[in-house]
Amino acid sequence: MVFKNFKDFPSLVLTLLMTIYLGVTLPAVAQQDVDVVPPPPEEWPEPIKDDQPFWFLLFDRLEYGVNEGPDTILWDVQGWLGNDYNKLWIKTEGEQKVSADNGGEGEVQALYSRLIAPFWYFQIGGRYDKLYGKGSDPSRGFGVIGFEGLAPYWYDVETALFVSEDGDVSARLEAEYELLFTQRLIAQPRFETNIAIQEVEKFGVGEGFNDVEIGLRLRYEIRREFAPYVGISWTRLLGDTADIARSEGEEVSNLAFVAGVRMWF
Numbered sequence: 001m002v003f004k005n006f007k008d009f010p011s012l013v014l015t016l017l018m019t020i021y022l023g024v025t026l027p028a029v030a031q032q033d034v035d036v037v038p039p040p041p042e043e044w045p046e047p048i049k050d051d052q053p054f055w056f057l058l059f060d061r062l063e064y065g066v067n068e069g070p071d072t073i074l075w076d077v078q079g080w081l082g083n084d085y086n087k088l089w090i091k092t093e094g095e096q097k098v099s100a101d102n103g104g105e106g107e108v109q110a111l112y113s114r115l116i117a118p119f120w121y122f123q124i125g126g127r128y129d130k131l132y133g134k135g136s137d138p139s140r141g142f143g144v145i146g147f148e149g150l151a152p153y154w155y156d157v158e159t160a161l162f163v164s165e166d167g168d169v170s171a172r173l174e175a176e177y178e179l180l181f182t183q184r185l186i187a188q189p190r191f192e193t194n195i196a197i198q199e200v201e202k203f204g205v206g207e208g209f210n211d212v213e214i215g216l217r218l219r220y221e222i223r224r225e226f227a228p229y230v231g232i233s234w235t236r237l238l239g240d241t242a243d244i245a246r247s248e249g250e251e252v253s254n255l256a257f258v259a260g261v262r263m264w265f
Helices: 006-035 239-247
Strands: 054-066 072-082 086-097 104-117 120-132 139-151 155-164 169-176 185-196 208-220 226-237 253-264
Touching: 072 104, 072 253, 086 120, 104 139, 185 226, 208 239, 208 253, 226 239
Parallel strands: none
Antiparallel strands: 054 072, 054 253, 072 086, 086 104, 104 120, 120 139, 139 155, 155 169, 169 185, 185 208, 208 226, 226 253
């Protein structure tokens, strides 16, 4: 509108006021339309609360081993309670002889686990070891720091550094891989080694590389949660640890045929 004389002044003022009013109110009305989100369809499932706690229990190895020496029963069990980022992790593994002196060994770990990268957890906590059937039945505790996760090419990797109550330092590396022949028939090679900085003769541990274990298990998943398996496992003591074993009249290598079950809940 062009302001030509004073008679046009009221209409010009009215036009300016209407422009200001519409400029203020129309965006607010448009924003209200955006804020009003229609409810989801009734057939949609309930949303998943991803911060609620869950739990998981895995009997990774529960097996009977026919060895060159006494036969054994071995367990390797772990489970956790928590959410995606924070978990309380419990691990236990050990071996019980079913002949000879009926001795054995076992350990339990209680760890706080924190997700630090996709598929990778940082873990810290404690470990308790027990040997039994060898006279004094020694035991000891450790502090634990480690990492566990899925490496490139789908290798399950677990590493841990241990410091005992006496200040002895050791470490462990475990790696597994799942090779699927079919969706139910799966081969699982496994590797484990232990390293110690100091010699601890009471527990049969020498300085340096202590041992190496290579295994291959073939399982058939009757259900995803339940899978019997058979396999072989070869263990070899190394260096000073092997010397300690020889001095006590023990074998430094062992080939075992195993049969067991893997199951989870």
